[in-house]
Amino acid sequence: MSTHPKKVGFLTFGHWQGGRGSHTPTATEALTQTIELAVEAEKAGLDGAFLRVHHFAKHLSAPFPLLAAMAARTQHIELGTAVIDMRYENPLGMAEEAAITDLISGGRLQLGLSRGSPEQAYKGYEAFGYIPQDGQSVADYAKDKTELFRAAIQxxxxxxxxxGGRPSQAMLPVQPQSATLQNRIWWGAGTRSTAVWAGEQGMHLMSSTLMTEDTGVPFGELQAEQIALFREAWHKAGWVGEPRVSVSRSILPITSDFDRYLFGGHADTDQVGILDGARSRFGRSYVGEPDVIAQELQKDPAVQSADTLLLTVPNQLGVEYNARMLQTIATHIAPSIGWRPASESTEMVENA
Incomplete structure:
Protein backbone atom coordinates (compact mmCIF):
# COMPACT_ATOMS: atom_id res chain seq x y z
CA MET A 1 0.00 0.00 0.00
CA SER A 2 1.10 3.56 -0.66
CA THR A 3 2.38 5.75 2.17
CA HIS A 4 1.48 8.90 0.23
CA PRO A 5 -1.75 10.69 1.20
CA LYS A 6 -4.59 10.00 -1.19
CA LYS A 7 -4.94 12.54 -3.98
CA VAL A 8 -7.83 12.97 -6.41
CA GLY A 9 -7.72 14.89 -9.67
CA PHE A 10 -9.45 14.99 -13.01
CA LEU A 11 -8.26 13.80 -16.40
CA THR A 12 -9.60 15.28 -19.63
CA PHE A 13 -9.15 14.39 -23.28
CA GLY A 14 -10.44 17.85 -24.18
CA HIS A 15 -12.55 16.48 -27.01
CA TRP A 16 -14.37 18.97 -29.20
CA GLN A 17 -17.05 18.41 -31.78
CA GLY A 18 -20.20 20.14 -32.85
CA GLY A 19 -23.58 18.51 -32.40
CA ARG A 20 -26.53 18.34 -30.10
CA GLY A 21 -25.62 18.78 -26.44
CA SER A 22 -21.96 19.61 -27.03
CA HIS A 23 -20.54 22.49 -25.01
CA THR A 24 -17.25 22.23 -26.89
CA PRO A 25 -18.02 22.69 -30.59
CA THR A 26 -14.57 24.13 -31.32
CA ALA A 27 -11.01 23.85 -30.06
CA THR A 28 -11.33 27.28 -28.46
CA GLU A 29 -14.08 26.07 -26.11
CA ALA A 30 -12.21 22.86 -25.31
CA LEU A 31 -9.06 24.76 -24.36
CA THR A 32 -10.61 27.60 -22.39
CA GLN A 33 -12.97 25.24 -20.55
CA THR A 34 -10.05 23.04 -19.53
CA ILE A 35 -8.51 26.07 -17.85
CA GLU A 36 -11.80 26.95 -16.15
CA LEU A 37 -12.32 23.39 -14.94
CA ALA A 38 -8.86 23.42 -13.33
CA VAL A 39 -9.90 26.56 -11.46
CA GLU A 40 -13.15 24.94 -10.32
CA ALA A 41 -11.38 21.72 -9.31
CA GLU A 42 -9.00 23.70 -7.12
CA LYS A 43 -11.97 25.46 -5.49
CA ALA A 44 -13.47 22.04 -4.73
CA GLY A 45 -10.26 21.02 -2.95
CA LEU A 46 -9.12 18.51 -5.56
CA ASP A 47 -5.43 17.87 -6.03
CA GLY A 48 -4.81 17.62 -9.75
CA ALA A 49 -5.75 18.60 -13.30
CA PHE A 50 -4.34 16.29 -15.96
CA LEU A 51 -4.41 16.29 -19.77
CA ARG A 52 -4.49 13.33 -22.13
CA VAL A 53 -2.46 14.11 -25.23
CA HIS A 54 -3.50 12.90 -28.70
CA HIS A 55 -2.41 13.90 -32.19
CA PHE A 56 -4.31 14.16 -35.49
CA ALA A 57 -7.56 14.12 -33.54
CA LYS A 58 -9.97 16.66 -32.07
CA HIS A 59 -8.41 16.22 -28.63
CA LEU A 60 -5.80 18.11 -26.63
CA SER A 61 -2.41 17.91 -28.36
CA ALA A 62 0.50 20.25 -27.51
CA PRO A 63 0.11 20.35 -23.71
CA PHE A 64 2.61 22.93 -22.45
CA PRO A 65 0.92 26.19 -23.55
CA LEU A 66 -2.30 24.95 -21.99
CA LEU A 67 -0.60 23.79 -18.78
CA ALA A 68 1.13 27.17 -18.47
CA ALA A 69 -2.23 28.92 -18.84
CA MET A 70 -3.72 26.63 -16.18
CA ALA A 71 -0.78 27.42 -13.91
CA ALA A 72 -1.39 31.15 -14.29
CA ARG A 73 -5.00 30.74 -13.13
CA THR A 74 -4.38 28.38 -10.18
CA GLN A 75 -2.16 28.31 -7.11
CA HIS A 76 -2.01 24.87 -5.52
CA ILE A 77 -3.41 22.16 -7.78
CA GLU A 78 -1.02 19.73 -9.49
CA LEU A 79 -0.91 20.11 -13.27
CA GLY A 80 0.06 17.20 -15.41
CA THR A 81 -0.18 14.96 -18.43
CA ALA A 82 -1.57 11.45 -18.55
CA VAL A 83 0.14 10.87 -20.89
CA ILE A 84 2.48 12.36 -23.53
CA ASP A 85 3.28 10.01 -26.42
CA MET A 86 7.08 10.25 -26.59
CA ARG A 87 7.17 8.99 -30.17
CA TYR A 88 6.02 12.46 -31.24
CA GLU A 89 8.43 14.51 -29.12
CA ASN A 90 11.76 16.28 -29.57
CA PRO A 91 13.33 15.46 -26.18
CA LEU A 92 15.42 18.65 -25.90
CA GLY A 93 12.68 21.00 -27.06
CA MET A 94 10.29 19.26 -24.70
CA ALA A 95 12.81 19.66 -21.85
CA GLU A 96 12.85 23.43 -22.40
CA GLU A 97 9.05 23.71 -22.56
CA ALA A 98 8.56 21.47 -19.52
CA ALA A 99 11.03 23.46 -17.42
CA ILE A 100 9.42 26.76 -18.39
CA THR A 101 5.97 25.45 -17.53
CA ASP A 102 7.19 24.03 -14.23
CA LEU A 103 8.83 27.31 -13.25
CA ILE A 104 5.66 29.24 -14.09
CA SER A 105 3.61 26.82 -11.97
CA GLY A 106 5.95 26.99 -8.99
CA GLY A 107 6.94 23.34 -9.25
CA ARG A 108 3.49 21.83 -9.67
CA LEU A 109 4.09 19.94 -12.92
CA GLN A 110 3.57 16.15 -12.92
CA LEU A 111 4.60 14.74 -16.29
CA GLY A 112 3.21 11.40 -17.41
CA LEU A 113 5.04 9.95 -20.41
CA SER A 114 4.59 6.75 -22.39
CA ARG A 115 5.36 4.89 -25.57
CA GLY A 116 1.90 5.90 -26.76
CA SER A 117 -1.36 4.14 -27.43
CA PRO A 118 -2.93 3.36 -30.82
CA GLU A 119 -3.64 6.62 -32.65
CA GLN A 120 -5.92 7.58 -35.51
CA ALA A 121 -2.95 8.32 -37.75
CA TYR A 122 -0.82 5.57 -39.24
CA LYS A 123 2.70 6.18 -37.92
CA GLY A 124 1.77 9.77 -37.26
CA TYR A 125 5.07 10.43 -35.47
CA GLU A 126 6.85 9.98 -38.80
CA ALA A 127 4.85 12.92 -40.18
CA PHE A 128 6.33 14.92 -37.29
CA GLY A 129 9.78 13.96 -38.57
CA TYR A 130 10.57 11.23 -36.03
CA ILE A 131 11.44 7.85 -37.51
CA PRO A 132 12.80 4.88 -35.52
CA GLN A 133 15.98 3.26 -36.72
CA ASP A 134 15.73 0.10 -38.80
CA GLY A 135 14.83 -2.79 -36.55
CA GLN A 136 14.04 -0.55 -33.57
CA SER A 137 10.62 -1.09 -32.01
CA VAL A 138 8.44 1.95 -31.33
CA ALA A 139 8.52 1.02 -27.64
CA ASP A 140 12.33 1.17 -27.56
CA TYR A 141 12.26 4.35 -29.63
CA ALA A 142 9.99 6.02 -27.06
CA LYS A 143 12.16 4.78 -24.20
CA ASP A 144 15.33 6.14 -25.82
CA LYS A 145 13.68 9.54 -26.25
CA THR A 146 12.54 9.44 -22.65
CA GLU A 147 16.08 8.70 -21.47
CA LEU A 148 17.39 11.73 -23.40
CA PHE A 149 14.59 13.95 -22.06
CA ARG A 150 15.30 12.91 -18.47
CA ALA A 151 19.02 13.56 -18.92
CA ALA A 152 18.21 17.03 -20.27
CA ILE A 153 15.98 18.03 -17.35
CA GLN A 154 18.67 16.79 -14.96
CA GLY A 164 35.54 29.78 -32.47
CA GLY A 165 33.85 27.45 -34.92
CA ARG A 166 35.19 24.32 -33.22
CA PRO A 167 33.62 22.16 -30.51
CA SER A 168 35.13 22.60 -27.07
CA GLN A 169 35.24 20.10 -24.24
CA ALA A 170 32.65 22.11 -22.32
CA MET A 171 29.13 20.73 -22.62
CA LEU A 172 26.04 22.94 -22.47
CA PRO A 173 22.73 21.92 -20.84
CA VAL A 174 19.38 23.09 -22.15
CA GLN A 175 17.96 26.16 -20.45
CA PRO A 176 16.10 26.95 -18.33
CA GLN A 177 16.38 24.25 -15.69
CA SER A 178 13.81 23.43 -13.03
CA ALA A 179 15.78 21.68 -10.31
CA THR A 180 13.15 19.26 -8.99
CA LEU A 181 11.23 18.44 -12.17
CA GLN A 182 13.25 15.24 -12.57
CA ASN A 183 11.52 13.91 -9.44
CA ARG A 184 8.06 14.30 -10.96
CA ILE A 185 8.23 12.10 -14.04
CA TRP A 186 5.72 9.26 -14.43
CA TRP A 187 5.49 6.40 -16.91
CA GLY A 188 2.18 5.30 -18.36
CA ALA A 189 2.28 1.50 -18.28
CA GLY A 190 -0.30 -0.73 -19.91
CA THR A 191 1.29 -4.03 -18.91
CA ARG A 192 2.95 -5.56 -15.88
CA SER A 193 6.33 -5.75 -17.61
CA THR A 194 6.37 -2.06 -18.53
CA ALA A 195 5.43 -1.21 -14.96
CA VAL A 196 8.45 -3.19 -13.76
CA TRP A 197 10.63 -1.27 -16.23
CA ALA A 198 9.27 2.05 -14.90
CA GLY A 199 10.12 1.01 -11.36
CA GLU A 200 13.64 0.05 -12.38
CA GLN A 201 14.07 3.48 -13.98
CA GLY A 202 12.92 5.33 -10.87
CA MET A 203 9.84 6.88 -12.43
CA HIS A 204 6.40 7.04 -10.85
CA LEU A 205 3.62 4.88 -12.32
CA MET A 206 0.49 5.89 -14.19
CA SER A 207 -1.96 3.10 -14.90
CA SER A 208 -5.17 3.82 -16.78
CA THR A 209 -8.51 2.11 -17.38
CA LEU A 210 -6.90 -0.03 -20.07
CA MET A 211 -4.30 -2.79 -19.87
CA THR A 212 -3.03 -4.37 -23.06
CA GLU A 213 -2.98 -7.82 -21.50
CA ASP A 214 -5.55 -10.05 -19.86
CA THR A 215 -5.14 -12.91 -17.40
CA GLY A 216 -8.84 -13.50 -16.83
CA VAL A 217 -9.00 -11.80 -13.43
CA PRO A 218 -11.06 -8.62 -12.84
CA PHE A 219 -9.39 -5.42 -14.01
CA GLY A 220 -8.84 -4.06 -10.51
CA GLU A 221 -7.00 -7.22 -9.47
CA LEU A 222 -4.83 -7.23 -12.59
CA GLN A 223 -3.97 -3.58 -12.05
CA ALA A 224 -3.22 -4.14 -8.35
CA GLU A 225 -0.80 -6.90 -9.34
CA GLN A 226 0.85 -4.47 -11.78
CA ILE A 227 1.21 -1.88 -9.00
CA ALA A 228 2.75 -4.41 -6.61
CA LEU A 229 5.29 -5.50 -9.25
CA PHE A 230 6.14 -1.86 -9.93
CA ARG A 231 6.81 -1.09 -6.26
CA GLU A 232 8.87 -4.24 -5.87
CA ALA A 233 11.01 -3.26 -8.87
CA TRP A 234 11.42 0.31 -7.54
CA HIS A 235 12.75 -0.86 -4.18
CA LYS A 236 14.88 -3.62 -5.68
CA ALA A 237 16.56 -1.01 -7.90
CA GLY A 238 17.57 0.91 -4.77
CA TRP A 239 15.62 4.12 -5.34
CA VAL A 240 15.13 6.30 -2.27
CA GLY A 241 11.68 7.00 -0.85
CA GLU A 242 8.29 5.76 -1.97
CA PRO A 243 7.08 6.04 -5.57
CA ARG A 244 3.71 7.47 -6.45
CA VAL A 245 1.06 5.53 -8.35
CA SER A 246 -2.02 6.82 -10.13
CA VAL A 247 -4.99 4.98 -11.56
CA SER A 248 -7.80 6.51 -13.58
CA ARG A 249 -11.47 5.66 -13.36
CA SER A 250 -14.66 6.77 -15.05
CA ILE A 251 -16.90 7.72 -12.12
CA LEU A 252 -20.34 9.04 -13.02
CA PRO A 253 -22.56 9.71 -10.00
CA ILE A 254 -26.28 9.86 -10.66
CA THR A 255 -27.96 12.56 -8.61
CA SER A 256 -30.68 13.71 -11.05
CA ASP A 257 -32.92 12.47 -13.83
CA PHE A 258 -30.61 14.21 -16.30
CA ASP A 259 -27.64 12.20 -15.01
CA ARG A 260 -29.67 9.01 -15.33
CA TYR A 261 -30.68 9.95 -18.88
CA LEU A 262 -27.04 10.52 -19.82
CA PHE A 263 -25.31 7.63 -18.06
CA GLY A 264 -27.91 5.14 -16.88
CA GLY A 265 -27.02 2.72 -19.67
CA HIS A 266 -23.23 2.81 -19.25
CA ALA A 267 -21.47 -0.52 -18.85
CA ASP A 268 -20.49 -1.21 -15.26
CA THR A 269 -18.43 -4.33 -15.93
CA ASP A 270 -14.98 -4.93 -17.39
CA GLN A 271 -14.71 -5.28 -21.15
CA VAL A 272 -12.25 -7.52 -22.98
CA GLY A 273 -11.22 -7.00 -26.59
CA ILE A 274 -8.37 -6.87 -29.07
CA LEU A 275 -6.42 -3.60 -29.23
CA ASP A 276 -3.34 -3.11 -31.37
CA GLY A 277 -3.15 -6.87 -31.87
CA ALA A 278 -3.20 -7.70 -28.15
CA ARG A 279 -5.99 -9.09 -25.98
CA SER A 280 -6.76 -6.18 -23.67
CA ARG A 281 -8.90 -5.54 -20.61
CA PHE A 282 -10.80 -2.29 -20.13
CA GLY A 283 -11.82 -1.23 -16.66
CA ARG A 284 -15.47 -0.73 -15.80
CA SER A 285 -17.24 2.58 -15.33
CA TYR A 286 -18.63 3.39 -11.90
CA VAL A 287 -22.17 4.61 -12.47
CA GLY A 288 -24.89 4.99 -9.88
CA GLU A 289 -25.87 6.61 -6.61
CA PRO A 290 -22.89 8.24 -4.85
CA ASP A 291 -23.09 6.04 -1.75
CA VAL A 292 -23.19 2.89 -3.90
CA ILE A 293 -20.14 4.02 -5.90
CA ALA A 294 -18.32 4.80 -2.66
CA GLN A 295 -18.89 1.25 -1.44
CA GLU A 296 -17.76 -0.22 -4.76
CA LEU A 297 -14.54 1.82 -4.83
CA GLN A 298 -13.64 0.48 -1.40
CA LYS A 299 -13.60 -2.98 -3.01
CA ASP A 300 -11.41 -1.91 -5.96
CA PRO A 301 -7.92 -3.19 -5.01
CA ALA A 302 -6.08 -0.93 -7.45
CA VAL A 303 -7.85 2.22 -6.25
CA GLN A 304 -7.01 1.23 -2.69
CA SER A 305 -3.37 0.56 -3.54
CA ALA A 306 -2.75 3.75 -5.55
CA ASP A 307 -2.13 7.13 -3.95
CA THR A 308 -3.71 9.13 -6.80
CA LEU A 309 -7.09 8.66 -8.46
CA LEU A 310 -7.70 10.48 -11.74
CA LEU A 311 -11.34 10.99 -12.71
CA THR A 312 -11.97 10.95 -16.45
CA VAL A 313 -14.50 13.70 -17.15
CA PRO A 314 -17.07 14.00 -19.96
CA ASN A 315 -15.66 17.37 -20.97
CA GLN A 316 -18.19 18.01 -23.74
CA LEU A 317 -20.88 18.52 -21.10
CA GLY A 318 -19.20 21.80 -20.14
CA VAL A 319 -17.57 23.35 -17.11
CA GLU A 320 -20.70 23.81 -15.00
CA TYR A 321 -21.76 20.17 -15.29
CA ASN A 322 -18.28 18.77 -14.71
CA ALA A 323 -17.56 21.11 -11.80
CA ARG A 324 -20.79 19.97 -10.12
CA MET A 325 -19.89 16.32 -10.78
CA LEU A 326 -16.40 16.78 -9.29
CA GLN A 327 -17.90 18.48 -6.25
CA THR A 328 -20.29 15.54 -5.76
CA ILE A 329 -17.40 13.09 -5.96
CA ALA A 330 -15.32 15.19 -3.57
CA THR A 331 -18.13 15.45 -1.04
CA HIS A 332 -19.81 12.04 -1.20
CA ILE A 333 -17.41 9.53 -2.79
CA ALA A 334 -13.71 10.39 -2.49
CA PRO A 335 -13.64 10.36 1.36
CA SER A 336 -14.53 6.66 1.22
CA ILE A 337 -11.07 5.85 -0.19
CA GLY A 338 -9.24 7.94 2.39
CA TRP A 339 -9.08 11.24 0.50
CA ARG A 340 -9.33 14.60 2.23
CA PRO A 341 -9.58 18.06 0.63
CA ALA A 342 -6.19 19.61 -0.10
CA SER A 343 -6.60 22.17 2.70
CA GLU A 344 -7.42 19.47 5.28
CA SER A 345 -4.52 17.28 4.13
CA THR A 346 -2.12 20.20 4.58
CA GLU A 347 -3.43 20.87 8.08
CA MET A 348 -3.05 17.19 9.02
CA VAL A 349 0.58 17.17 7.85
CA GLU A 350 1.38 20.42 9.70
CA ASN A 351 -0.21 19.14 12.92
CA ALA A 352 1.42 15.71 12.76
Missing part, protein backbone atom coordinates in the same frame (compact mmCIF):
# COMPACT_ATOMS: atom_id res chain seq x y z
CA UNK A 155 21.01 19.46 -16.35
CA UNK A 156 23.39 17.16 -18.16
CA UNK A 157 25.42 18.57 -21.05
CA UNK A 158 23.68 18.09 -24.36
CA UNK A 159 25.98 19.82 -26.86
CA UNK A 160 29.56 21.04 -27.07
CA UNK A 161 30.15 24.74 -26.55
CA UNK A 162 31.37 26.63 -29.59
CA UNK A 163 35.07 27.54 -29.45
Missing amino acids: GKGMVSADA
